[in-house]
Amino acid sequence: MNRILLYFSFICTVGLACCTRTPDEKLFVFEDNGLFGYVSESGDTVIPCMYPFAYTDTIKRIGFVAEGNGKIVCLDKKGNKLFNVFKYDNGPDYPQEGLFRIIDEDGTIGFADTLGTVIIPPSYKFAFPFKDGKAKVTYEGQSVSNGEYAVWESSSWTFIDNPLLPKEN
Template sequence: MIKFHEGEFDEIGVSSGYLNSNGDTIIPAEKYYYCYTDTIRNFGIVMENKTGKLLGIDQNGTELYEIFKYDNGPDYLKSGLFRIIKNGKIGYANSNGKIIIEPKFDCAYQFKGEYALVSDNCETIKEGENFIWKSEKWYQITTDGKRVEK
């Protein structure tokens, strides 16, 4: 297990990193702009310094994938899953950081109960500070990634 180490204040932009149970530095405070998780058992969320991307990392600090941003922070856990991004595609991981549904969608909404609305071909349209997705070919998937047939 890795514990969170913070600077003088607990706020975004203040040096923070991770220490192991012996107090040894695993992830130095300067490496990331902000640490969203205070402990890493298997998985943690950090903000990259240069781009502001949210990243999922393991106990060794290996960057696993990008976390989908929602409301200026990491995507919410819904039905046990949150959205991730790899190679420009969206998929889903669980609270332990394990990828449950491989990233393969151009657009993918959060789960509502057992289903999420996804598209393999959609357009992202910016509206002010926000964006909307437009597609003619939406379909639903289950929490194990199976397409729902009508």
């Protein structure tokens, strides 16, 4: 009787392992009728084709897609929307020193890490990427059109430290 239970337990465990995705399994982009989604390595649809553009071809932890309203969103491997991503150069902001800019519904800027964790919640009107351990930020100001580009103007810029880097004494 014990052998039968052990054998049954082994078969169930192996069967479940074959039918479930592992946490480190990658997802791959696919397109259907002009919309993008993601499939697992075994070919199962994990994130249905519902996005007009995919910025990430392989999701290891997080991916970036465009919504129909033009916003860029960060998705986890289950397809959950984590936050909106700051647009830069017609795509998602580039990570600098382990952080990239995110933006809330009010247009306020913060920072997230490359694992999808919000490190600095959105609270700044304008924020530049981190460089040499600092980011230039402000709580107030205006965006002024300068021909093809816009320039951020504020009389109260300050610098914040990158919380991912060790502090110097």
